[in-house]
Amino acid sequence: SAVISQKPSRDICQRGTSLTIQCQVDSQVTMMFWYRQQPGQSLTLIATANQGSEATYESGFVIDKFPISRPNLTFSTLTVSNMSPEDSSIYLCSARDRRGYEQYFGPGTRLTVT
């Protein structure tokens, strides 16, 4: 199974600033994803991080607010831009096993915007 790490594990940020979250996978994976999870809620897919091309965003999420990079098969970043308190959440990186089915999650980044 893929082992996924994220940095930072948590952060407290000021309104209007941006935060970039890093995700590193220990093996080459086919697909990487970014999710958001509000306390006590389910997981909401933000976007699929495509290697070498623009990310594919879900309805309600836009590139200007959540720019994503994936320069290679094991690394991706998510930036939360121009933050507001409504962006306070846990952001999770996820990767799909190279066999194509099993999907694993990173430990998450707990973001608080004041």
Add this chain to the structure above:
Amino acid sequence: GENVEQHPSTLSVQEGDSAVIKCTYSDSASNYFPWYKQELGKRPQLIIDIRSNVGEKKDQRIAVTLNKTAKHFSLHITETQPEDSAVYFCAASTGPPLTGGGNKLTFGTGTQLKVEL
């Protein structure tokens, strides 16, 4: 797109009893159904999954059943223990092929399982 409903939202059982969590999905093209366990403050952990070519899969105390005709699948935990207490999420996708929007997992709303001593 796919819609996954999950019931119940909370479930309390006595230690040693069985627990069953049920999910329904809407997209008949979905063919992969994983279950995740998430303990408080931790990442979702894949505990078992099933593909559409089988009707049941078992791993020690946990099992998953799938009814493609009715479009529902269930998680069964037998001989529950306090360490089974967590939030459980079901999900569905049409994954692989390796590209395309159909690959994404759609999650249920979660079930808070509490195993009482």
